[in-house]
Amino acid sequence: MYDLIIIGGGPAGLTAGLYGARGKLKTLILEASMEGGQMNNTLSVENYPGIQEGGSGMELGMRMADQAKEFGAEIRHEEVVEVDLDGKIKKVKTDKETYEGRTVIITTGAKPRKLGVPGELEFANRGVSYCATCDGAFYQDMDVYVIGGGDAAVEEGDLLTKFAHHVYIVHRRDELRAAKSLQDRVFNNEKVTLIWDSVLKEVKGDKIAEEVVLENVKTKEVSSHKSTTDSKGIGIFIYVGYEPKTDFLQGKLALDDKGYIKTDGKMQTNVEGVYAAGDIRSEGVKQVVTAVGEGATAALMVTKYLSNNL
Numbered sequence: 001m002y003d004l005i006i007i008g009g010g011p012a013g014l015t016a017g018l019y020g021a022r023g024k025l026k027t028l029i030l031e032a033s034m035e036g037g038q039m040n041n042t043l044s045v046e047n048y049p050g051i052q053e054g055g056s057g058m059e060l061g062m063r064m065a066d067q068a069k070e071f072g073a074e075i076r077h078e079e080v081v082e083v084d085l086d087g088k089i090k091k092v093k094t095d096k097e098t099y100e101g102r103t104v105i106i107t108t109g110a111k112p113r114k115l116g117v118p119g120e121l122e123f124a125n126r127g128v129s130y131c132a133t134c135d136g137a138f139y140q141d142m143d144v145y146v147i148g149g150g151d152a153a154v155e156e157g158d159l160l161t162k163f164a165h166h167v168y169i170v171h172r173r174d175e176l177r178a179a180k181s182l183q184d185r186v187f188n189n190e191k192v193t194l195i196w197d198s199v200l201k202e203v204k205g206d207k208i209a210e211e212v213v214l215e216n217v218k219t220k221e222v223s224s225h226k227s228t229t230d231s232k233g234i235g236i237f238i239y240v241g242y243e244p245k246t247d248f249l250q251g252k253l254a255l256d257d258k259g260y261i262k263t264d265g266k267m268q269t270n271v272e273g274v275y276a277a278g279d280i281r282s283e284g285v286k287q288v289v290t291a292v293g294e295g296a297t298a299a300l301m302v303t304k305y306l307s308n309n310l
């Protein structure tokens with residue numbers, strides 16, 4: 001019997017594990033893959049306080065895992081496939097075992113939705129990115145293609161103008177879906193060009209991305225775009241939504257219409273003794289620093305809940 005079972009070993013889960021174990025709770029972290037979560041896809045985490053030189057995401061994840069283990073958190077590499085969250089004792093079933101815990105924190109994160117076009121995965125982190133806040137600075141003076149027309153695409157497109165030589169927002173329709181105030185920002189920015197009615201067909205290159213192939217969905221015209229002479233290269237930022245990892249939670253607790261877990265400001269879900277933190281939460285900004293803060297908050301709330309329910 002564990003005091004606390006954490007599902008997911010990204011920054012939110014590992015921090016919850018550190019706080020739980022340091023608070024003398026018998027703590028288990030279940031991680032389907034490698035500790036660190038999405039940070040493992042990040043070449044350099046430059047916006048995490050205290051890491052001025054920008055350490056790799058994988059290194060940061062390993063250090064967080066070591067720290068949690070140092071205080072006694074147990075980490076098992078198993079995928080959670082089913083949960084029973086009713087009652088005082090929660091049951092968490094993995095591909096190997098069933099565990100029992102008095103509380104559960106869910107930190108299974110979200111992943112950027114992929115387009116599935118040729119070259120997208122091949123050039124991931126080598127010209128193709130899913131996070132301007134994270135990777136924008138690597139595209140200094142380059143021509144950047146932002147794919148999408150929602151809030152994220154337009155907001156991040158606007159942000160990218162701080163770094164890029166020029167930003168092209170490629171949208172499959174002839175008007176943006178983003179909030180009007182965001183639209184005004186890019187319409188009034190001379191570093192942004194909108195490419196309407198178009199979709200990304202392919203990313204080409206050698207060691208890094210060098211060419212973007214677009215198709216006009218109305219005329220079916222295919223066009224190829226390389227970096228312009230006065231830019232330093234090419235980048236592609238894809239914003240076609242996020243997918244929460246909550247398949248095993250359907251019907252078990254309150255999710256929003258996109259499948260993210262609803263919580264209050266103390267990370268408490270609608271089920272007693274069950275908390276959620278990080279990218280999986282309905283609210284929030286999807287960054288390492290916020291995932292870590294929410295993981296700590298959830299674990300501290302668990303400590304309080306357990307001491308009130310002895």
Ligand SMILES: Cc1cc2nc3c(=O)[nH]c(=O)nc-3n(C[C@H](O)[C@H](O)[C@H](O)COP(=O)(O)OP(=O)(O)OC[C@H]3O[C@@H](n4cnc5c(N)ncnc54)[C@H](O)[C@@H]3O)c2cc1C
Nearest residue numbers: 008010011012032037038080108109134278279286287288
């Ligand atoms: C390419 C990229 C670059 C980024 N760069 C930055 C950056 O520079 N700075 C920044 O602040 N943020 C960055 N981010 C965002 C940041 O990585 C995330 O906000 C953060 O990792 C969220 O942490 P999390 O713990 O909530 O979830 P995640 O990091 O998604 O971790 C969730 C973990 O849960 C595990 N899991 C999922 N389902 C199960 C299951 N059923 N059973 C067991 N385990 C499960 C997953 O394997 C994963 O390890 C980047 C994201 C991406 C994709």
